Amino acid sequence: MMARPLSLDLRQRVAAALAGGMTVRAAALRFGISAATAVRIGQLDRSGRGLAPAKMGGHVKPMLRGAAADAVHRRLAAKTDWTVRALAADLKAAGIDVSHDTVWRFLRREGKTFKKNANRQRAGQAEGGALPKPLEEPSTST
Structure with a gap:
């Protein structure tokens, strides 16, 4: 109940x-x-505020549905390397008022992820230096 x-x-x-x-x-x-x-x-x-019950229920998270969801799908089909903030800004420019957080949650529900490096390789040093050496084998006591 x-x-x-x-x-x-x-x-x-x-x-x-x-x-x-x-x-x-x-x-x-x-x-x-x-x-x-x-x-x-x-x-x-x-x-003196009255005895009527207050509204029950909490905040409902905003979701992209219908035309807004179709707009996101069309943009991702045309260009695959969007950042979430850029995608949200583009949607706002098109008249769809949406926050970057709402776009991010929508993409997560859709199973889309954004990787910084598609090859998943280690990024180079910020100043162009050599990569650090890999960890050595642990020394064994003899």
Whole structure:
């Protein structure tokens, strides 16, 4: 069973009981709610913010769907060496308002990865020097 907010009717009855002088614990016992919930209902009633339940659920991560997803696929088919930020900037220029993070998550879900070096070879030194020598064999004690 999924959690759901208490009905407005129950909230109003709890608030009326608390306003009528009933203790928080007695109201909680009478209406079958926790004492903490009764306290919160009393606080809402006294503050004048209303007793209606707040929206349930959290943030939904933005996703690329439909025409936006097709636009990403078309761009990747035409040019394969995009950076995520450049792809996001190109989509923004085309009128698709999207962040680079949303593009990155979309590409991850699609199974696309971006490697810095396609051959997976070790990059050279920044100043053009020689590569370090490979590790030597461990010395053995004789």
